[in-house]
Amino acid sequence: MPVVKLVLAYDGSRYAGWQVQPNGPSIQAEVERALSALHKAPRRVTAAGRTDAGVHARGQVCSFPEEIPLPLAAYSKGMNALLPEDVAVLGASLEPDGFDARRSARGKRYRYRIESRGTRHPLSRAFAWQIFRPLDPAAMADAARRLTGRRDFAAFQAADCDSHHAVRDLGRLDVLPGGETIEVVAEATAFVKHMVRNLVGTLVEVGLGRRPPAWAEEVLLSLDRKRAGPTAPAHGLTLDEVFY
Amino acid sequence: MPVVKLVLAYDGSRYAGWQVQPNGPSIQAEVERALSALHKAPRRVTAAGRTDAGVHARGQVCSFPEEIPLPLAAYSKGMNALLPEDVAVLGASLEPDGFDARRSARGKRYRYRIESRGTRHPLSRAFAWQIFRPLDPAAMADAARRLTGRRDFAAFQAADCDSHHAVRDLGRLDVLPGGETIEVVAEATAFVKHMVRNLVGTLVEVGLGRRPPAWAEEVLLSLDRKRAGPTAPAHGLTLDEVFY
Numbered sequence A, B: 001m002p003v004v005k006l007v008l009a010y011d012g013s014r015y016a017g018w019q020v021q022p023n024g025p026s027i028q029a030e031v032e033r034a035l036s037a038l039h040k041a042p043r044r045v046t047a048a049g050r051t052d053a054g055v056h057a058r059g060q061v062c063s064f065p066e067e068i069p070l071p072l073a074a075y076s077k078g079m080n081a082l083l084p085e086d087v088a089v090l091g092a093s094l095e096p097d098g099f100d101a102r103r104s105a106r107g108k109r110y111r112y113r114i115e116s117r118g119t120r121h122p123l124s125r126a127f128a129w130q131i132f133r134p135l136d137p138a139a140m141a142d143a144a145r146r147l148t149g150r151r152d153f154a155a156f157q158a159a160d161c162d163s164h165h166a167v168r169d170l171g172r173l174d175v176l177p178g179g180e181t182i183e184v185v186a187e188a189t190a191f192v193k194h195m196v197r198n199l200v201g202t203l204v205e206v207g208l209g210r211r212p213p214a215w216a217e218e219v220l221l222s223l224d225r226k227r228a229g230p231t232a233p234a235h236g237l238t239l240d241e242v243f244y
Helices: A027-039 A072-082 A137-145 A195-207 A213-222 B027-039 B072-082 B137-145 B195-207 B213-222
Strands: A003-010 A056-065 A087-095 A107-116 A129-131 A149-152 A167-178 A181-188 A237-243 B003-010 B056-065 B087-095 B107-116 B129-131 B149-152 B167-178 B181-188 B237-243
Touching: A003 A027, A003 A072, A027 A056, A027 A072, A027 A087, A056 A087, A072 A087, A107 A195, A129 A195, A137 A167, A137 A181, A137 A195, A137 A213, A167 A195, A181 A195, A195 A213, A195 A237, B003 B027, B003 B072, B027 B056, B027 B072, B027 B087, B056 B087, B072 B087, B107 B195, B129 B195, B137 B167, B137 B181, B137 B195, B137 B213, B167 B195, B181 B195, B195 B213, B195 B237
Parallel strands: A056 A237, A107 A129, B056 B237, B107 B129
Antiparallel strands: A003 A056, A003 A087, A107 A181, A107 A237, A149 A167, A167 A181, B003 B056, B003 B087, B107 B181, B107 B237, B149 B167, B167 B181
16 A cells, blocks of 8 residues: 655644644644545554654654555645644655655654853744853764764653663764854664753753763763753754655 | 943734834834833833834844933843843943934844745744745846945835935845745845835745846836835844944
8 A cells, every 4th residue: 555755844832742642732633634634534644753842843754554645736735725834744755555654764863953142032932942151062062972873872861761772873963053053963763752852951061061071971871861961942952854 | 311222133923013003012112111110110212123013133223311221231131031032132232322223323234034945834934935936046136236236216115105215225135045045135224114025025026037137127227116026025024233
C-alpha cells in the first residue's frame, strides 16, 4: 500500500505538543482532523518526532498508508486551507509500502535559539530563550565538542522518558554565534526525551561562566540527570529536518 | 531641560499603530501608561515615526523632556516590567535640551521581509509577506536602483498623507535575496506615508514578472499614485533604526 508523507511546519506556542492528549490542543489532532475531512473518513498519522508543548517545527514529517491516495495537491493546498494558521503542510510525496515517518527516519536535526542582551525583545519572544546576561559562545562550543559521538546520554534524559537506554549517536552539536543570537544545532540518529533542551541548559551554564567547559563532559559521564543544567525552555527549540 | 530618549522594539500585530487613536490599542498609549506609572504623573512622548497598524519596530525612538529624570535603569528595567510582552524598551539615554525624537532624526531605516515559496509558513506569518509564486530578486534589485536619490515620491504616497510635498531623499533601496526570503532595506532622511509599503508593492510586481524593471521608474516619474503597485501588507515591515 502506498504511503503519504507530509512535511509540516508549525508554531508550537499554543499547543500541548505534537501528540494527541487530553490536556490541550495538539498538532497531531489538527492534522488528523484536516486529513479526515479531506478523505471524508478518519485518518491517523505517525510523526518522526513527538515534539513537546511549545516546541516548533519547520520540517516535522508525518505519514500514513493510503490505498488510493488523493492527488498530492490535496495534501498541500487542500490541507493548508483546512489547517489553522499556525500549522502548515510544506510538501507532500508518495513513499513505497512500509515507509513510516518514525521508523524509517535515519536522523533528525534540531535548532535551538538563544538571545543574549540586556533586555527582553518582543519580536523573538516566541522563538528564542532570552537570557539577560552575556554568554561566552566559545566556551559553549568547547563544551559542546566534548558531548558528540556515540555516548550514553542518561544525564540528559527526562525522568519520564520511556526509552530502554539512552545511548544515542550525536553526530553534531554546533554552537553558532551571531552577535546577540546564539544557535545550537544538534543532529543525531535519535534523541531521548528533552535531550536537546537538557544539552542546551548545560551549555548555557558554561556560557554564563558558572562552570568550565570540561564540566559538561563530567555531567555526561556521570549518567546522573541531577548533575546536568536546567532544561532549556521549549519555545527556543525547532525541529528543523528529518533525514531518510 | 534634559530629554529622555528611549529605543523601543515592538511586535505591532495587535496594535492599531504607534499613535494614540480611538479605534484600537496603540503602542504610544502603552508607553505613556508605563511612563506615567513610573513618574506617578502623566507623561506624553514624541516618536521618530508613527508606524501603521501591524508594523513592527526594533529601533523606534521616542523622547520627552523631564526636569529631573529618574535613574536610567528605571526607564529600561522599570518600563519593561510595566509594558506588555509585545513592547519593550531596549535602551534609555539622556539627551541635551531641545532634543526631539522626531525633529532631531537625520534618517530612518526600514526593513521589509518577503517570503516566496509554494505554501504558507506558520513560523513567519506575523513578520513576512508570504507570496506563493516565484520572485526574481535580480529584476527587483534592478527596479530598486532606479528609484533611489532625491526624488518626488508622490506616486508612492498614501492618498491621506498630510505632507505638503513628497520630495524625499531615498539613500538606499536594497533588495537582499536569501533563498526563500527577500529583504528590502530602505533608508531615507524621511518618508511619506506608506512609502516603503508602496515601493515594495511595486518591486513585487516586477519580481513576479508582470512589469519590467524600467516600469518602476515610469511610475515614479508619473507622480500618479494610481500607477504604482498595491500597498504591501503592514506585517512585513519593521522600523529598524533611527539615525541622529
